[in-house]
Amino acid sequence: KAGVTQTPRYLIKTRGQQVTLSCSPISGHRSVSWYQQTPGQGLQFLFEYFSETQRNKGNFPGRFSGRQFSNSRSEMNVSTLELGDSALYLCASQTQLAGTDTQYFGPGTRLTVL
Amino acid sequence: AQSVSQHNHHVILSEAASLELGCNYSYGGTVNLFWYVQYPGQHLQLLLKYFSGDPLVKGIKGFEAEFIKSKFSFNLRKPSVQWSDTAEYFCAVNGRSNYQLIWGAGTKLIIKP
Numbered sequence: 001k002a003g004v005t006q007t008p009r010y011l012i013k014t015r016g017q018q019v020t021l022s023c024s025p026i027s028g029h030r031s032v033s034w035y036q037q038t039p040g041q042g043l044q045f046l047f048e049y050f051s052e053t054q055r056n057k058g059n060f061p062g063r064f065s066g067r068q069f070s071n072s073r074s075e076m077n078v079s080t081l082e083l084g085d086s087a088l089y090l091c092a093s094q095t096q097l098a099g100t101d102t103q104y105f106g107p108g109t110r111l112t113v114l
Numbered sequence: 115a116q117s118v119s120q121h122n123h124h125v126i127l128s129e130a131a132s133l134e135l136g137c138n139y140s141y142g143g144t145v146n147l148f149w150y151v152q153y154p155g156q157h158l159q160l161l162l163k164y165f166s167g168d169p170l171v172k173g174i175k176g177f178e179a180e181f182i183k184s185k186f187s188f189n190l191r192k193p194s195v196q197w198s199d200t201a202e203y204f205c206a207v208n209g210r211s212n213y214q215l216i217w218g219a220g221t222k223l224i225i226k227p
Contacts, residue, residue, distance in 0.1 A: 056212065101146075
């Protein structure tokens with residue numbers, strides 16, 4: 001089975017711009033979660049989608065949003081970029097068949113905001 | 115508040131040394147526990163997980179972890195490390211109805227050849 005894929009792998013933007021990141025989960029996985037990884041804050045949960053519905057949301061401003069499509073693919077969007085948004089954005093998928101489940105991670109999208 | 119604490123941020127060992135990385139968590143209810151590893155330039159990979167049953171779980175590459183419920187701990191161990199174990203190790207926890215992973219700060223492990 002192919003793993004979680006994320007595109008693009010690298011992105012450079014300037015302050016004030018917006019960006020869209022894409023994630024394709026493992027085939028059969030219906031849940032997609034997004035995390036932000038920075039040297040200072042570590043790994044932080046952004047949001048989780050299941051069957052096109054956001055089920056959980058982390059403590060991030062409204063500039064961070066996401067969605068999930070009927071094929072389980074997910075996108076996250078960051079508007080009005082700030083320097084502090086520079087980070088590795090990770091996507092993880094899981095089957096969501098039970099409360100005991102494992103999240104599998106993609107390689108991430110490294111976003112640099114100048 | 116839900117949190118995960120990893121005691122050591124940086125660990126340097128020689129090859130063949132034994133390894134133990136500490137992880138303590140604060141989380142209400144039944145938990146799932148995980149150790150992930152991030153090798154240089156690679157993505158997060160699952161090392162091992164605990165859901166229920168035998169509190170001593172074995173993972174890939176000779177790693178194991180012990181869940182001690184009374185101590186809210188899930189320490190990672192390996193009897194003899196190799197240079198290829200150089201990586202960053204993350205402990206994480208979530209609940210049975212909330213799949214959001216709560217992460218420790220990570221431990222950077224360097225193995226000297």
